[in-house]
C-alpha cells in the first residue's frame with residue numbers, strides 16, 4: 001500500500017530527499033514535542049503527587065526518602081536541561097539549503113567536561129547510596145529486636161514469631177504436614193520451636209526493632225513494606241533478612257492529614273461503586289500492609305498481609321491471646 005501511495009505521488013522532484021519545507025516542519029515538530037513533554041510533566045506533578053507514599057513510618061525511612069529526593073532532583077534538573085537543549089537545537093538548526101554544519105573530529109576540553117561531571121556526580125550518588133544502605137542494614141544485637149519469620153507462598157503470607165526465647169525453631173519445607181497443622185514445616189524435635197507463634201497478621205510495638213527472616217516455599221516473592229520503606233526478596237532455599245524500627249502507630253497514622261485525605265478520596269470512589277451495587281465497595285480504612293513485590297503468579301496482586309503498629313501494652317495483650325506452635329500441635 002505504501003508503495004502504491006509513493007508511486008501515485010510521482011512528481012518531477014525526488015520526494016525521498018527532504019526539502020526546506022520538510023526540514024522546517026520537522027524543526028517545528030521537535031519544538032512542539034518539547035512543549036508536550038514539559039506540559040505532561042507539570043500536569044502529572046500537579047495531579048498525581050498526592051498518590052505518592054505518605055511520611056515514612058520507620059526509623060531509617062527519612063534517610064531513605066532523602067536519598068531518593070536528592071537523586072530525583074539531580075535527574076530532574078539534568079533531564080529538563082538536556083531535553084530543552086536537544087529539542088531547541090533540533091528546531092533552531094534544522095536543515096536549510098546551503099547551510100553547512102561545523103565539523104570537528106574531537107575536542108578534548110568538551111570530552112573532559114562531559115566525562116568529569118557525570119563521574120563526580122555518579123560517584124557521589126553511589127557512595128551516598130552505599131553509606132545509607134549500610135546504615136539501614138547494620139543490625140545491632142544490642143537493639144534487642146523481635147524476631148519474626150515471614151513465610152511466602154503462592155499467594156499468601158504467614159508470619160511466625162520466635163516466642164519467649166526469641167529464637168525460631170528449625171524449619172524445612174520437607175517437614176510440612178498440613179493435616180497436623182504444621183503449615184510451615186517446623187521441626188517438632190527442636191525445643192526452640194515449642195513457643196513459636198504462627199499468625200496471619202503482624203502486630204509490632206512502636207519503637208521496638210523488628211528483625212524479619214524471610215523464606216519462600218515455591219517461587220521468588222518479595223516482602224515489601226511500602227510505609228516502612230523496606231523491601232527484601234524471598235528466595236526458595238535460603239533465608240533473607242531485613243530489620244527496621246516502626247515509629248508511628250497505626251492509630252497515629254490514621255490521624256495524619258495526608259492519610260485522611262487519601263481515605264476520603266478512596267471512599268468517595270467506593271461510595272459511587274456502592275450506589276451502583278458493584279463489589280468491593282465497603283468503606284476503606286487505612287492500615288499498614290505487607291505486599292508481594294515480585295510478579296509471582298496470577299493472584300500476585302492480592303498477596304498481602306495486614307500490619308498493626310501499636311503500643312507495647314496493646315502488643316503484649318495481643319501476643320498473650322495467641323496460641324503457641326507446641327500447643328496447637330498437642331491439640332491435634
Ligand SMILES: [Cu+2]
Nearest residue numbers: 221292296303
Ligand atoms: Cu508473591
